Amino acid sequence: MTAVTASMVKELRETTGAGMMDAKKALTETDGNMDAAIDWLRTKGLAKAAKKSGRTAAEGLVGVAVEGGRGVVVEINSETDFVAKNAEFQGLVRDVARAALKADDLESLKQADVGGKTAEAAVTDAIAKVGENMTLRRMASLSGDTVVSYVHNAAGEGLGKIGVLVALSGTDNGIGRQIAMHVAAASPAALDEASLDQDVLAKERAVQTAKALEENAASAKPKPEAVIQNNIIPGRMKKFVAESTLLGQAFVVNPDLTVEQAAKEAGVTVTGFVRLGVGEGVEKVQEDFAAEVAKMNAGA
Structure with missing residues (x-):
């Protein structure tokens, strides 16, 4: 041998x-x-x-699954939207989402059982069958007294282009799904001000400070710098926080209320959320038809 x-x-x-x-x-x-x-x-x-592993996979589906007080959302990418409509691919995403209920993170999900093989192997087998590159890219989970899920641009039960989970404390009377739909539409950066990235806040404050000082310098009636520092900039930062956080945003169902106020009126408290959109952060290589033909002729 x-x-x-x-x-x-x-x-x-x-x-x-x-x-x-x-x-x-x-x-x-x-x-x-x-x-x-x-x-x-x-x-x-x-x-x-x-x-096929070098080819960009920026299409695909997210799948959500909820069991008890835990919800998960997974993203599996494909090269084309056509594959996302394939029944086998949809079944794969749905099965992987269910397996994710017992996984702690993406790495453990890759080793989780999906139809007698690991999730990672199931994706590899699907690549061979379908003929497109695919990637088990992301997984996120959320726990709470109640977890509600929502998928936008649904391709099937629990499958879509945007997957959302919302965790609530209190008895949900339907407000949970409405808030999940709001998350899908408004894409908040964080739950509340305390959850916002401090670097993002610092950068925004620097931008607003520079902008306010420049506007003041160009004004026919400049304000004292103390007014800018103690009134104008804090006011702008308050607006930024409100627009960036789920609890501070105007509720899409009733813009007269913030999401926090709407939840309170419904007798619940929003304790967390997750939002995954297909292909977020994936650089898509786009080439027009003429450029493709030119490339082919150049290599002929």
Whole structure:
């Protein structure tokens, strides 16, 4: 039996893009035969998946699941929106979301059981079947007395382009779903002022200070600097906090109330929220048709 060396594993990985352990297993199974090992990987769908791993996956779906006082939302990306409409892909997202109910974080979710295999392996198998790169990209969870879920642009039960979880204390009488819909639409940065990133607050204060001083310098009737520092800037920061936080935002269902006021009138307290939108933060490479044709002709 041929000994499998590190250099052989390296060569196979560079040829196929397969993972180290998969490459080593392929060589072991084929007695070190490089061509046979490549075929073995292709048969398992591993080489095919790896070849597509460099392609941008910015479409896809989020899936939500709630059980008891815990809710989860997961994002699985695909290359095209067409795949997001595929029944098998939708089933995969739904199954992974259910598995996430028992996972602590993304890494543990990747190893969670989905139909007798790990979630990570289930995604790899789907890549081989569908022929597009896919990524189990994100997972978030939320706990509370009551957790309500909502998906926007729904593609099926618990599946959509935006997934929201809202945690409440108190008895929900329907306000939870309305608040979740608000989160989907308004995309607040944090629950309240205490939850806002302090660096974001500091940056905004610096911007508003510079703006106020510049406006004051250009004014025909400049105000004393104490007025700017003690009145104008605090007022602008208060407005910024209100517009950036869920509890401070005007409630989309009734703009005369803040979300906090609406929740209080309904007899509940909002204790947390999660919002995931498909493809957030993924840089999409866009190329027009003419540029694509030009590239093809250049390589001809």
